[in-house]
Amino acid sequence: MKWFYDLKVGSKLIMGFLIVSLITAAVGYFGIRNMGTINNMADVMYERELLGLSHIKEANINLVYISRAERNFLLANTQEQRQNYLTNIDKYKAAYKEQLAKAKPLFAS
Numbered sequence: 001m002k003w004f005y006d007l008k009v010g011s012k013l014i015m016g017f018l019i020v021s022l023i024t025a026a027v028g029y030f031g032i033r034n035m036g037t038i039n040n041m042a043d044v045m046y047e048r049e050l051l052g053l054s055h056i057k058e059a060n061i062n063l064v065y066i067s068r069a070e071r072n073f074l075l076a077n078t079q080e081q082r083q084n085y086l087t088n089i090d091k092y093k094a095a096y097k098e099q100l101a102k103a104k105p106l107f108a109s
């Protein structure tokens with residue numbers, strides 16, 4: 001340890017800055033490497049969970065449309081209106097089932 005005390009102040013400062021620079025470089029390297037890992041994990045989360053939630057949201061909207069069409073069917077005055085609402089109910093049910101089928105494989109848990 002005596003050799004360290006025998007160094008000039010300038011040499012000690014340069015050595016200190018070099019050590020701090022090495023530590024900073026190591027932290028930077030690990031930070032950049034782990035940012036790539038975080039980016040990949042975010043992509044996977046988007047492809048699985050977020051797209052699944054989007055399909056579930058669309059299925060929920062179709063469920064609201066089904067409910068609305070059923071109420072309108074019950075309130076319809078003519079047979080033509082009832083047939084129109086029945087057609088809408090079938091269309092919305094098909095879209096609801098389609099969105100659920102799209103969402104099912106996207107959820108990991």
